[in-house]
Amino acid sequence: MNAAELLKFRSVSKRFRLQSGTVDALNNVDMTVSAGEFVALSGPSGSGKTTLLMLAALLDRPSAGNIVFDGRETSSLSEIERSALRARSIGMIFQNYYLLPRRTVLQNVLFRFRYLPNPPQEPRATALQALDMVGLRGFADRPAGLLSGGEMQRVAIARAIAVGPKLLAADEPTGNLDADAARAVMECLARLKALGTAILLVTHNDALLCYAQRCLRCHHGTLEDRG
Secondary structure: OOEEEEEEEEEEEEEEOOEEEEEEEEEEEEEEEEOOEEEEEOOOEEEEEEEHHHHHHHOOOOEEEEEEEEOEEEOOOOOOHHHHHHHHHHHEEEEOOOOOOEEEOOOOOOOHHHHHOOOOOOOHHHHHHHHHHHHHHHHOEEEHHHHHHHHHHHHHHHHHHOOOOOOEEEEEEOOOHHHHHHHHHHHHHHHHHHEEEOOEEEEOOHHHHHOOOOEEEEOOOOOEOOO
């Protein structure tokens, strides 16, 4: 694995067993994401892109093949080891924000530190710095339930990046947003990339692909590099 390579899939397949039979969600996929790179995954529903993202974020294991993250072969790691690696090195954002609406914006970001074995010595200052990065420091004491959808998603980004992850995995983060809010979220992701965070974005919206350095397209469980 090259020094610049953060994430590498080697002949990765994922198979799901259903009552109706076996479904091959991914079939012999190779993929590399470099440190600090912005990569977008596109493709129709059911093409395997969300499955690929869950594997990249170490939230699932492949049925075959190997995934190397930050120089570590993950297939041999225990669930505790995988959870520890994910907690300190990977941030996740989703289409739904998963905020606690009655808690403040700052409290929602601070919640991220509960999963760290070694939380920061000054968690409040670290959380406020993350809010600074998404332009919401002035909203720290506001209940999250009073925010707009775009603001909620930016809080979710702040929560994900508060631990300083090497990879930010984003699953349709603009799916519930209007065009202006989606643009604000994507510009936020672009700033994070400029600061050295690798971004792996799943989207069905081709208009967002211009933010990425490289675009991959999922099709029936395979992966095509569109450059």
